[in-house]
Amino acid sequence: MKTILKNCKLVNSDKTEIYIEDGKFADKFDEKIADEVIDVNGRTVLPGLVDMHVHFREPGYEYKENIATGSAAAARGGFTSVCTMPNTNPVCDNAAVVSGIIKKANEVGLVRVYPIGAAGKNLESNELAEIGLMKEAGIVAISNDGKPIATSGFMRKVLEYSSDFDIPVLNHEEDLTISDGAMNEGEVSTSIGIRGVPTASEDIMIARDIILSEYLGIPVHICHVSTKGGLRMIREAKARGVKVTCETCPHYFTLTDKSCENYDTNFKMHPPLRTEEDRLAVIEAIKDGTVDCIVTDHAPHHQDDKEVEFSHALNGIVGLESSFALCYTYLVKPGIITMEKLLELMCYNPSNILKLGRGGMNVGDDADLAVFDLDNEFVFEKDKMLSKGRNTPFDGWKLYGQTVLTMMGGKKTYELR
Amino acid sequence: MGLKSKDLLGMKQLTPEEIMEILDTAKTMKMVITSGNKKTSHLQGKSVVTLFYENSTRTRLSFELASKYMGSTSANISASGSSVAKGESLLDTARTIDMMGTDIIVMRHPQSGAPHSIADKLNASVVNAGDGMNEHPTQALLDMLTMYERFDKFEGKKIAICGDIYHSRVVRSNAIGLAKLGANVSVYGPRTMMPIGIEKMGVTIADSVEDCVRDADAVMGLRVQLERMKSSLFPSVAEYAKFYAITPEVLKLAKPDAFLMHPGPCNHGVELPTAVYDCDQSVINKQVTNGVAVRMAVLYLLMARRNNL
Numbered sequence: 001m002k003t004i005l006k007n008c009k010l011v012n013s014d015k016t017e018i019y020i021e022d023g024k025f026a027d028k029f030d031e032k033i034a035d036e037v038i039d040v041n042g043r044t045v046l047p048g049l050v051d052m053h054v055h056f057r058e059p060g061y062e063y064k065e066n067i068a069t070g071s072a073a074a075a076r077g078g079f080t081s082v083c084t085m086p087n088t089n090p091v092c093d094n095a096a097v098v099s100g101i102i103k104k105a106n107e108v109g110l111v112r113v114y115p116i117g118a119a120g121k122n123l124e125s126n127e128l129a130e131i132g133l134m135k136e137a138g139i140v141a142i143s144n145d146g147k148p149i150a151t152s153g154f155m156r157k158v159l160e161y162s163s164d165f166d167i168p169v170l171n172h173e174e175d176l177t178i179s180d181g182a183m184n185e186g187e188v189s190t191s192i193g194i195r196g197v198p199t200a201s202e203d204i205m206i207a208r209d210i211i212l213s214e215y216l217g218i219p220v221h222i223c224h225v226s227t228k229g230g231l232r233m234i235r236e237a238k239a240r241g242v243k244v245t246c247e248t249c250p251h252y253f254t255l256t257d258k259s260c261e262n263y264d265t266n267f268k269m270h271p272p273l274r275t276e277e278d279r280l281a282v283i284e285a286i287k288d289g290t291v292d293c294i295v296t297d298h299a300p301h302h303q304d305d306k307e308v309e310f311s312h313a314l315n316g317i318v319g320l321e322s323s324f325a326l327c328y329t330y331l332v333k334p335g336i337i338t339m340e341k342l343l344e345l346m347c348y349n350p351s352n353i354l355k356l357g358r359g360g361m362n363v364g365d366d367a368d369l370a371v372f373d374l375d376n377e378f379v380f381e382k383d384k385m386l387s388k389g390r391n392t393p394f395d396g397w398k399l400y401g402q403t404v405l406t407m408m409g410g411k412k413t414y415e416l417r
Numbered sequence: 418m419g420l421k422s423k424d425l426l427g428m429k430q431l432t433p434e435e436i437m438e439i440l441d442t443a444k445t446m447k448m449v450i451t452s453g454n455k456k457t458s459h460l461q462g463k464s465v466v467t468l469f470y471e472n473s474t475r476t477r478l479s480f481e482l483a484s485k486y487m488g489s490t491s492a493n494i495s496a497s498g499s500s501v502a503k504g505e506s507l508l509d510t511a512r513t514i515d516m517m518g519t520d521i522i523v524m525r526h527p528q529s530g531a532p533h534s535i536a537d538k539l540n541a542s543v544v545n546a547g548d549g550m551n552e553h554p555t556q557a558l559l560d561m562l563t564m565y566e567r568f569d570k571f572e573g574k575k576i577a578i579c580g581d582i583y584h585s586r587v588v589r590s591n592a593i594g595l596a597k598l599g600a601n602v603s604v605y606g607p608r609t610m611m612p613i614g615i616e617k618m619g620v621t622i623a624d625s626v627e628d629c630v631r632d633a634d635a636v637m638g639l640r641v642q643l644e645r646m647k648s649s650l651f652p653s654v655a656e657y658a659k660f661y662a663i664t665p666e667v668l669k670l671a672k673p674d675a676f677l678m679h680p681g682p683c684n685h686g687v688e689l690p691t692a693v694y695d696c697d698q699s700v701i702n703k704q705v706t707n708g709v710a711v712r713m714a715v716l717y718l719l720m721a722r723r724n725n726l
Contacts, residue, residue: 185613186613186614187613187614187617187618188614189612189613189614190612190613190614190615190617190618191429191589191614191617191618192529192530192551193529193530193548193549193550193551193552193586193589194529194530194549194550194551195550196612196613198613262530262533263529263530263533263534304506307506307508307534308506308507308508308534309507309526309528309529309530309531309534310528310529310530310534311528311529311530311549312528
């Protein structure tokens with residue numbers, strides 16, 4: 001199978017044509033022997049995006065999302081690789097579940113799915129999960145995401161044991177002893193009478209994990225950072241040489257807790273939307289390199305889990321289909337960061353942290369790519385999403401950067417119609 | 418004039434003019450309650466349902482009597498005796514009541530924002546009779562009516578509110594409403610019961626119960642809401658009563674003609690000694706009558722808006 005993409009606009013290259021042969025980027029060949037020639041009309045072609053933090057809900061919660069719909073949503077977002085969090089049912093804390101997810105994802109074949117295993121059995125902070133056996137089955141990291149690795153003692157064990165297998169540890173940062181709320185604690189939560197999740201809850205755990213990482217000399221990756229204080233500590237730790245990396249999500253640089261004022265549960269997630277001060281700090285940290293990755297924390301929920309009282313609603317929003325457009329519209333287009341920088345955040349860095357080997361566009365690399373329309377505004381509509389989840393706060397937003405085409409291994413996984 | 422919104426969700430949604438209209442209407446309604454013949458035809462041919470997911474004596478009964486005094490068909494439903502106990506969702510329950518031809522649903526719920534989440538989806542008007550820790554607008558309105566009967570303008574008046582601020586929807590509604598009318602609200606309670614950022618709602622946080630009450634025109638005690646506390650926020654009742662209660666000595670620091678309010682129910686000997694509850698300055702029992710008057714006014718004004726559409 002030979003494919004040519006012509007009239008391409010590439011970042012950092014004057015080339016206008018891309019040649020694909022048997023699923024890999026290839027040297028130039030004659031158009032006459034191509035099976036398909038795709039004219040992308042001057043649109044921007046990027047390496048396929050990598051999201052190291054998604055929830056596909058399968059097994060166990062297929063009514064919210066499954067591997068097929070999650071994969072379709074990823075492809076529509078321009079992603080060719082995703083890492084799925086282990087809070088499924090049963091929990092992805094053993095090799096059998098890992099293998100099942102990979103088998104199903106391969107059958108679907110719309111995105112490369114790299115499972116993340118649980119750090120503790122059943123996502124508890126008591127007994128280590130079978131990290132070695134899960135690695136053999138295909139996990140790329142461990143995490144108890146949705147929950148923190150709660151105690152310092154267990155976190156130490158997790159870091160030490162996982163380092164034997166060279167498996168990165170990703171932690172959801174929350175001190176549950178001072179966190180029992182449904183939104184950011186502050187002026188807004190007080191005004192609308194919702195119990196709060198203080199920034200201190202996140203900051204205390206980030207501090208703990210930096211301390212343990214530095215003490216043990218073992219890397220740690222901080223999930224979805226939302227606070228100014230957390231970013232300040234990560235920046236300072238990196239400058240000191242601590243092996244800490246971190247990620248944030250588009251909602252933390254586009255929204256604040258003000259959005260919760262009307263009790264709309266599509267603005268409810270963990271960590272919660274913070275204040276304007278935190279939002280600006282997230283942007284600053286993206287700019288100065290403190291933030292390594294932008295992830296979606298794609299967390300689909302059924303309307304039955306969301307159309308309820310605010311405090312009862314489950315945490316999380318979908319993100320795969322809006323992420324690139326939000327990042328492009330709010331970071332690249334206003335000139336805050338360059339497209340090269342965005343590719344580091346949404347492709348190269350997550351690939352490097354988890355050693356996925358993705359993002360290459362050289363001859364011989366897997367032909368993973370995405371084509372985006374950066375010139376024309378479009379309206380992001382929840383009813384057009386391919387995810388089963390409709391829980392997006394961005395319905396109706398006018399954005400730039402609509403996905404036109406996604407290819408994984410030279411195969412079309414999404415095409416705008 | 419009338420009310421702008423279909424629903425009464427909170428003091429946040431009311432303008433100063435709407436608040437004054439409710440208070441003025443309530444003054445008229447109070448004459449009905451104190452007259453020999455407690456029956457009007459304001460709500461004749463209309464229906465009011467109270468839907469309570471939390472316990473209540475005053476609020477529920479005053480809404481029920483208010484609607485009956487004005488001639489409406491009234492019914493009550495509570496979480497424990499309904500399909501809610503079988504796991505029916507709030508929205509399904511509300512829609513069921515709505516589809517029975519209900520004009521006004523008066524709702525109390527332990528979760529903040531619960532009435533907001535259903536109001537747009539119903540034909541009926543929704544009156545918030547207390548949602549979690551958010552608001553209790555008709556309580557604030559009856560408190561304000563009690564004040565309005567004793568001073569004719571709110572501007573520049575000092576209102577002291579002491580007690581469990583964190584869990585109190587009463588303090589939130591009062592703070593918002595009183596600020597809209599130009600009063601100065603001072604609050605005090607244990608720091609463990611003081612929500613972060615409360616000063617952004619236009620209130621002043623006092624340094625002590627004495628500081629809070631000093632020179633106040635009106636003093637309000639709040640119930641310590643033990644049922645909402647996930648863990649103990651103060652060491653003992655004895656300690657609370659000593660450092661945080663409105664004692665006779667504390668009350669003396671208020672202006673000579675100041676009066677004492679409490680939304681009830683009261684934990685005697687915790688936030689108020691019984692002697693204070695019963696003292697000459699206490700208008701706690703008079704507030705209850707105003708509760709009926711204010712709820713009559715709210716039901717009347719909401720129904721008038723429905724009739725005019």
